[in-house]
Amino acid sequence: MQGPEKATKWLKSWAFAAVPLVGLVELGAHVAEVRGVTPDSDWTAARDSVKAAARPEDLIAFAPRWVDPVGREKFGRELATIEREAPGDVSRFPRAFEVSIRGKHWPEFETWKRDDEKHFGAVTVTTFENPGYRPTLTDLVSNLDGEHAAVSHVDASGEAACAWNIGAPLTGNLGFGPAIPSHRFECGGTRVGVSVVADMDYVPHRCIYVPLSGSTPIRITFKDVTFGDVLHGNHGLYVEAERMRTGAPVSISFSVGEEHIGRAEHRDGESWKGFEFSTGDLKGQKGDLVAEISSSGSRRMYCFEAITR
Amino acid sequence: MSEPEKNEKKTAAEKADAKPPFDWSTLFVFPEKIGWRDHALGGISAATYVGILIVTARTLGFARDESFYFSAGQSYAHWIELLMHDSARALDKSVVDGVWGQNHEHPSLMKILFGLSNLYFHEKWELFKDASTAFRFPGMVMSGMAVWVTYLFGARVFSRRAGFVAAVLLATMPQLFYNAHLACFDAPIMAMWLLAVYIYYRSVQEGGLGWAIAFGIVYGLTLDTKHNAWILPLVFIPHAFWVQRFAIAKNLKLGRLVIPTNLVTMAVLGPLVLYALWPWLWSDTITRIQEWVEFHTHHVYYNMEFLGKNYYEPPSPPGYMPLLVIATVPGITMLLFFIGIFDRLRALVLRFAASFKKENAQPGASRAEDARKPARHAEADVLIFLAFSAPLAVFLLPATPIFGGTKHWLPAYPFLAMLAGHGFDLAAAKADVAFRKVRSWNADKIEIAHAIMMALVFVAPIAETAHSHPFGIGAYVPTVGGFAGGADLGLNRQFWGYTTQSVGPWLEKNAPRNARVFIHDTTGDAWNRMEAEGRIRGDLRAAGSPGDADFALVQHELHMNEVDDQIWVAYGHTSPAYVLTQDGVPFVSVYRRK
Incomplete structure (x- = not known):
């Protein structure tokens, strides 16, 4: 018998050994997985590094997304703020610190400039620069309070103001929708305030929650808004209110005095959706910006956010 | 004959009559025929499994559905007590409907057993300290029975070694190990499905009315376990007609339609047993059966994450079941399964091809008899394929909801394990042939080599199963990277809110007295029972919303993120005080209001 033939025969007769070998490899893989958990010390080192470098306007993002609860726990409430955890979108941040394990990354940063990368054991902190960053002039969400905004509902009898109140937050279990915040405008059954909405991919967004229960439009006046080139924003509905795609559209229109800035419409199934209107004519000026939200449908658990820049 | 001669002769005769001392080692020699020794081995395996389940039960929190079945089981058991003491009152329609209307979307058998087990093993005889363990015990016994029957079935169809390997590989499937603990129906229906197929197989092999009646009764018990049993006729009817095809064809030529006896008993005794054991059906029978069927054929689509997407409506993703099987059954088990199924499919194809040629070449009279002998193993193969495929095939239909994950196709797993046993x-x-060629190895060394080979097959599934506890639903095998790999793939981590108990030790240390805890997906009944059994500190109070609580729990699933969002708004921060993880993967976050 020739050498190669002999080797083939030998291999065939010992092919069964693949079975215990696979068992052994699987055991090794299991042990590696169990022992491969990121230690607390790596998280702590990464946190200290980010804490020293991050400015308030920077984004801190944890990758993969499933590790976000651990990231929030380890980094604490000062670093993992609601603004960072539930942004309208990432375009408003000049810089991002991506805190990642397992080599995972946020796709949003693919077009950003990678500035720095530091390794803390199993945790990698990558600093990205936003190439298209333009500073925010006014953030409508942050300005929604009794001092900087006014809310009213409009019906056939005219416009009725909603009062700025502070009460207990309203929450529930699964299916409740966005929490009604403690600080809110109230008129009749309508409560308008800053909340966090889950979009159709269950990504959180901090936004102005305007639950519409009928055909009565809600009007929000933002006082002393500083205008730039554009009014940029996003809007959507609570996932369970839009995912069956049976609800009526919700529209939001912006105006300053008599000047119409723009109108965006959100249809069920569009999830968290962006809009942008030019405000070049108003650039450098300050003024009251009016947002009017309306829909003909019921259970329109609508939320929007916008900035000027 | 002299006296000494007589004595000598007597002693010789006594010696000749004296029985040799009993050789105990013969007890461990298995004859060719499957017998009591096999039942002993199967029984010991089952008892060991049940023992492990009992010992580990206290570390596993209560699933939502368990809390409903605890309650229903308790009511059913009290009704049975009433029936024994005051049958007239117990049989009053209003009483029957009042008791058996509770949780009537599922049939009665397991809930009766849960309730009776609690009544006798906990309340009366105090065999189990925890009522929950008593409630769970019948489900555990069912799982043990599945291990037992898997061994027997595998031993009969393939070999004792195949049966034993199959039993161990079944017991060491992490997600089954989780379900085997519960007072639910998924492990029991797996066991009953397997038992029904096994008894049917015996009825085919042995013939006779006895096995056919036993099969009809077992099918009725299966129907009374869970509605998966509705699918079983799709296994038995084609198989029985195929096995009896020659007899049926012969009779048809004579103008007679012959229905296999076991199918008749299935059709007659099955529904009768269901009816007899489920008092809910004793009134408005047809309407209530319709209601039962409609509940499950028009079931709500619960949320379920698959590959990072939340599914909540049809169509269900066709890749769901295949990927979940590969992601949750240990890799070595799957490898052996593929070897086993490839071999049996090849054999079947060759056998059919050969019988087709033979049928074309030979005249009719002897054809049936000739085909019968080689077809003997094919009958078992076809039965195993059908019983394995039917529970899985349902999940290839776009209208089938995918909530519940792997638990809904557990009935396929004993057959998967049997084929894996055959693969082994x-x-x-092959190993035996190779070992015998090693000149320096004697029989002992060859035995040791075989034992090592078997141990290497078992060790990874055992380690994975042990490590999966008590997070069985989120347990993924190394094939996809374990717990973290499953999370990377965007596979479901849990449902039923059963992981709350696992944050009990943290709450014990950190929650002030009488603190209110938002328990999220855990039911109030489950929470109360955890407190009653000392699994959660007794002074803590369950709250229905984060806003009403001092601490809020989130059991992480993709669609539960909205609860996190609510908590952030209500508490004004995003940072959990504690995150319960397994291999770094979050299972429960505990937020503190401040």
């Missing part, structure tokens, strides 16, 4: 048999046979 084939590898071991």
Whole structure:
């Protein structure tokens, strides 16, 4: 018998050994997985590094997304703020610190400039620069309070103001929708305030929650808004209110005095959706910006956010 | 004859009559025929499994559905007590409907057993300290029975070694290990499905009315376990007609339609047993059966994450079931399964091809008899394929909801394990040939080599199963990277809110007295029972919303993120005080209001 033939025969007769070998490899893989958990010390080192470098306007993002609860726990409430955890979108941040394990990354940063990368054991902190960053002039969400905004509902009898109140937050279990915040405008059954909405991919967004229960439009006046080139924003509905795609559209229109800035419409199934209107004519000026939200449908658990820049 | 001669002769005769001392080692020699020794081995395996389940039960929190079945079981058991003491009152329609209307979307058998087990093993005889363990015990016994029957079935169809390997590989499937603990129906229906197929197989092999009646009764008990049993006729009817095809064809030519006896008993005794054991059906029978069927054929689509997407409506993703099987059954088990199924499919194809040629070449009279002998194993193969495929095939239909994950196709797993056992048999046979060629190895060394080979097959599934506890639903095998790999793939981590108990030790240390805890997906009944059994500190109070609580729990699933969002708004921060993880993967976050 020739050498190669002999080797083939030998291999065939010992092919069964693949079975215990696979068992052994699987055991090794299991042990590696169990022992491969990121230690607390790596998280702590990464946190200290980010804490020293991050400015308030920077984004801190944890990758993969499933590790976000651990990231929030380890980094604490000062670093993992609601603004960072539930942004309208990432375009408003000049810089991002991506805190990642397992080599995972946020796709949003693919077009950003990678500035720095530091390794803390199993945790990698990558600093990205936003190439298209333009500073925010006014953030409508942050300005929604009794001092900087006014809310009213409009019906056939005219416009009725909603009062700025502070009460207990309203929450529930699964299916409740966005929490009604403690600080809110109230008129009749309508409560308008800053909340966090889950979009159709269950990504959180901090936004102005305007639950519409009928055909009565809600009007929000933002006082002393500083205008730039554009009014940029996003809007959507609570996932369970839009995912069956049976609800009526919700529209939001912006105006300053008599000047119409723009109108965006959100249809069920569009999830968290962006809009942008030019405000070049108003650039450098300050003024009251009016947002009017309306829909003909019921259970329109609508939320929007916008900035000027 | 002199006296000494007589004595000598007597002693010789006594010596000749004296029985040799009993050789105990013969007890461990298995004859060719399957017998009591096999039942002993199966029984010991089952008892060991049940023992492990009992010992580990206290570390596993209560699933939502368990809390409903605890309650229903308790009511059913009290009704049975009433029936024994005051049958007239117990049989009053209003009483029957009041008791058996509770949780009537599922049939009665397991809930009766849960309730009776609690009544006798906990309340009366105090065999189990925890009522929950008593409630769970019948489900555990069912799972043990599945291990037992898997061994027997595998031993009969393939070999004892295949049966034993199959039993161990079944017991060491992490997600089954989780379900085997519960007072639910998924492990029991797996066991009953397997038992029904096994008894049917015996009825085919042995013939006779006894096995056919036993099969009809077992099918009725299966129907009374869970609605998966509705699918079983799709296994039995084609198989029985195929097995009896020659007799049926012969009779048809004579103008007679012959229905296999076991199908008749299935059709007659099955529904009768269901009816007899489920008092809910004793009134408005047809309407209530319709209601039962409609509940499950028009079931709500619960949320379920698959590959990072939340599914909540049809169509269900066709890749769901295949990927979940590969992601949750240990890799070595799957490898052996593929070896085993490839071999049996090849054999079947060859056998059918050969019988087709034979049928074309030979005249009719002897054809049936000739085909019968080689077809003997094919009958078992076809039965195993059907019983394995039917529970899985349902999940290839776009209208089938995918909530519940792997638990809904557990009935396929004993057959998967049997084919894996056969795969091991084939590898071991090859190994035997190779070992015998090693000149320096004697019989002892060869035995040791075989034992090592078997141990290497078992060790990873055992380690994975042990490590999966008590997070069984989120347990993924190394094939996809374990717990973290499953999370990377965007596979479901849990449902039923059963992981709350696992944050009990943290709450014990950190929650002030009488603190209110938002328990999220855990039911109030489950929470109360955890407190009653000392699994959660007794002074803590369950709250229905984060806003009403001092601490809020989130059991992480993709669609539960909205609860996190609510908590952030209500508490004004995003940072959990504690995150319960397994291999770094979050299972429960505990937020503190401040």
